[in-house]
Amino acid sequence: MIIKRKLSVLIEPFKALKNRVFAGLYFAESISLLGDAFTWVGLALLSYQFGKERSAVILATALTLRVIAFIIFSPFAGVLADRVSRKTILYTTHFFRMAIVACFPFVHAEWQIYALVFLLNVFNAFFTPTYRSVIPLVTSHSHYRQAVGLSTATFQILGILGPGLAGILAVWFGIREIFFLDAGSFIIAAILILTLPAAKMQHNVMQSQKTFTAWHDALKGVKLLFKNPLIRFALFIEFVSAIAGAQILVNTVGYVKTTLHLTDKYYGWAMATFGIGASIAAFVAGSLDKTKTRRISLIAGALILCVAISFTNFVGYPVMLILWLFAGLGQSLAEMPSETLIGENIADNEQGKVYGSHFAFSHLWWAIAYPIAGFTGSHFPNRNFLLGGVISGMLFLIALLINKSSAKAYG
Structure with missing residues (x-):
């Protein structure tokens, strides 16, 4: 009986695929995510061709440009989607x-x-908020959280498997030629989207207004994002998650190779473990926390993530893998609720602009978190994770205090 119940929790997210429109969108998104993995592996290898000493600079600049494109353009992408x-x-x-x-x-x-890279991510900035705003329109209320969980889990899984597959194909076809495979993935995804009914994706979205002020609508998206106490609290928790998550993404490699004196293989296993934890949480979060506020997921996720990274500087590799598994669980639990809360609490004709604003702010948090992680990693290499845990923990407590009054109102 217990085994059957656990299996049903794992299988439940896939029920959303019974919806033909969501299934088409999901597979299109999955194919394009695989293409993104090809892009970044190919870009890393291409950067190396420009000189070993320049590759890190090129990749760091590319990632910075990616975030800048998201922050600038995604609010307007959300406006356009409405x-x-x-x-x-x-x-x-x-x-x-x-x-x-x-x-x-x-x-x-x-x-x-x-x-x-900048142009590519301008169009990514237009695609992602639109995709997220479509999910609540094409899925039933009972399957919405499962659909979001399945999309998030797939993102995490492809983040683990995609680069490995891309690396194999790069060896087989060639470093530069892999980009043609990448282009092919986008064509396939676009064709899948073309087969879907447009009316289903535009339900209750007003198109009668011929003129609109982009800045006005973008600012309205920001106001709606911060006006709702449930979404506001979730967004603050995402900031906590970004501070802790950046420590993992930036400083794990230094800890594994410099502090523990291990090879690249062990770094790969550590990041894979983190991704596995995030994937598991993404699959089950929607089934386990069915509350309106999603406070259970948000608080548990932030707490797990803060605690997990705080102890990492004082443990060996095997314990680190366990901590990274829990950190992955915590990050998904802390970051997933924002998307579902927007879909459940914002009117259909306003969701695009709110998803766009959310996409911009969630990446702004990471733009702040990455330099902090870089500073702690370079100046306090033996205490970087502890400091990251302390900073994220303090932000977590501030978020709880700010949200205290609204928490009483919503239970």
Whole structure:
């Protein structure tokens, strides 16, 4: 009986795939996520061709440009999603991304890489908020959280498996040629989206207003994002998660290779363990926490993540793997509720702009968190995770105090 119950929890997210429209969107998103893995593995290898000493600089600059594109353009992408055909946005952005990645094999200067990366992520900034705003429209209320969980889990799993597959294909086809496979993935995803009914993705979204002020609507998205106490608290918890998560992404490699004196293989296993934990939580979170506020997931996730990284500087590799598994669980639990809370608490015709604002702020948190992680890693290499845990823990307590009054109102 217990085994059957556990299996039902794991299988439940897949019930959302019974919905034909969501299934099409889900597989299109999964294919494009695999393409993204090809992009970044190919970019890393391409950067190395420009010189070993320049590869880290090129990749760091590319990641910075990626975040800048998200912060600048995603609020306006959300505004657009509330005004024009979302289906058009989804497949058009795929075709543009296809064209951009197909240019990578022909680059011969660093500035060309930066220009292409920025343009690529401008269209990513338009695609992702639109995709997220479509999910609550095409799924039933009972399957919405499962659909979000399945999408998030797939993102985590492909984050583990995608780079490995991309690396194998790069050896087989060639470093520059892998970008053509990447372009092909975007074409397939776009064709899948073209087969879906546009009306289902645009339910209750008003298109009658011919003129609108982009800045006004973008600011409205920000106001709606922070006005709702449930979403506001979830967004603050995402900041906590970003501070802790950046420590993991930035400083794990130094801890494994410099402090523990282990090889790249062990670093890979550590990050895979983190990804596995995040995937597991993404699958089961929607089934385990069915409360309106999602406070159980948010508080438990932030607490687990803060505690997990705080002890890492004082343990060996085997215990670190356990802590990273729990850190992955915590990060998914802390970050997933925001998306579902927007879908459940914001009117259909306003969701696009709110998802766009959320996408911008969630990446702003990481833009703040990465330099903090870099500072603690370079100045306090033996206490970096502890300091990251203390900072994220303090932010967590502040978030709880700020949310105290609204928590009483919502139970």
